[in-house]
Amino acid sequence: MINKEDRNKRHKRAMQRKKAHVDSRIAEATIDKGLLLVLTGNGKGKSSSAFGMLARSVGHGMQCGVVQFIKGQWECGEQLAFEEHPLVEFHVMNTGFTWETQDRETDIAAAKLTWTKASLLLKNSSVKIIILDELTYMLTYGYLDKKMVLTSLVNRPVNQHVIVTGRNASKELVEIADTVSEINDTKHAFNAGIKAQKGIDY
Ligand code: ATP
Ligand code: MG
Numbered sequence: 001m002i003n004k005e006d007r008n009k010r011h012k013r014a015m016q017r018k019k020a021h022v023d024s025r026i027a028e029a030t031i032d033k034g035l036l037l038v039l040t041g042n043g044k045g046k047s048s049s050a051f052g053m054l055a056r057s058v059g060h061g062m063q064c065g066v067v068q069f070i071k072g073q074w075e076c077g078e079q080l081a082f083e084e085h086p087l088v089e090f091h092v093m094n095t096g097f098t099w100e101t102q103d104r105e106t107d108i109a110a111a112k113l114t115w116t117k118a119s120l121l122l123k124n125s126s127v128k129i130i131i132l133d134e135l136t137y138m139l140t141y142g143y144l145d146k147k148m149v150l151t152s153l154v155n156r157p158v159n160q161h162v163i164v165t166g167r168n169a170s171k172e173l174v175e176i177a178d179t180v181s182e183i184n185d186t187k188h189a190f191n192a193g194i195k196a197q198k199g200i201d202y
Contacts, residue, residue, distance in 0.1 A: 032159075034157065034161050036162050040166060047133050047134070047165050050163045051082075054066065054131055058085060058088065064082075064128065064131075066088060066090045069093050069137065071092050074196065077199060079092065112144065118132055123156070128160060128161065129160070133166075135149070146172065
C-alpha cells in the first residue's frame with residue numbers, strides 16, 4: 001500500500017517531468033505563420049469548429065472572411081451571428097445542397113461565382129482568417145478546378161489563416177495543409193431519428 005505522502009511526492013515528480021517536457025516543446029515552437037487547416041471526415045463538428053475559430057478571431061478584433069459553398073434550407077445561426085458583423089465579410093453560395101438543385105451547370109456557375117469572392121479574400125493580407133466552408137465538395141464534384149484552388153491557397157498572404165471544411169478532403173489538399181483533423185462519425189443523433197436541432201446543428 002502506498003501512503004498518501006508517497007503518492008503525492010510521486011505525483012509532483014511526474015508533473016515536474018511533464019512540465020519540463022511541455023515547456024521544451026513550447027520553446028521549440030518558434031515559427032509564426034498563417035496556417036491552412038482542413039477539417040474533414042464523416043462525423044459532426046467540422047463547420048461548427050471552423051465557426052468556433054471565427055468567434056475567437058472576432059474576439060481578438062481580427063478581420064475575417066467566410067465563404068460558404070453549400071447551404072441548406074436551415075437559417076444557420078453562424079450566418080445570423082456574423083453576416084452583419086463589421087469584422088466579417090460573409091459570402092454564401094445560395095444554391096443549396098447539390099441533391100436539391102440536381103443541376104450541374106447551375107451549380108458550376110454558382111461555384112465559380114462564389115470562388116471569385118474567396119479568391120479576392122485570399123489576396124487580401126488585411127483579412128487574417130478565412131473560412132471556406134464545404135469547399136471540398138466543389139473539388140470532389142469537379143465544380144472548381146483543383147489546381148486553381150490549390151494555387152490560390154498556396155499563394156495567399158503568409159500570415160493569413162485559412163480553414164477548409166467538408167468531407168473527403170483530397171490528398172493534395174491534405175498535403176499542403178498544416179493541420180488536418182479527420183472527425184469520425186462514432187454516433188449521430190440523426191441516425192436515431194432525431195431531427196436537426198437549433199443551436200446544435202444549424
Ligand atoms: P456541424 O456544422 O454541425 O459542425 P459538419 O460541418 O461536421 O457539422 P456537415 O457534413 O457539413 O457536417 O453536415 C451539416 C449538418 O449535418 C449538421 O446539421 C450536422 O449535425 C449534420 N451531420 C453531420 N455529420 C452527420 C452524420 N454523420 N450523420 C447525420 N448528420 C450529420
Ligand atoms: Mg459542415
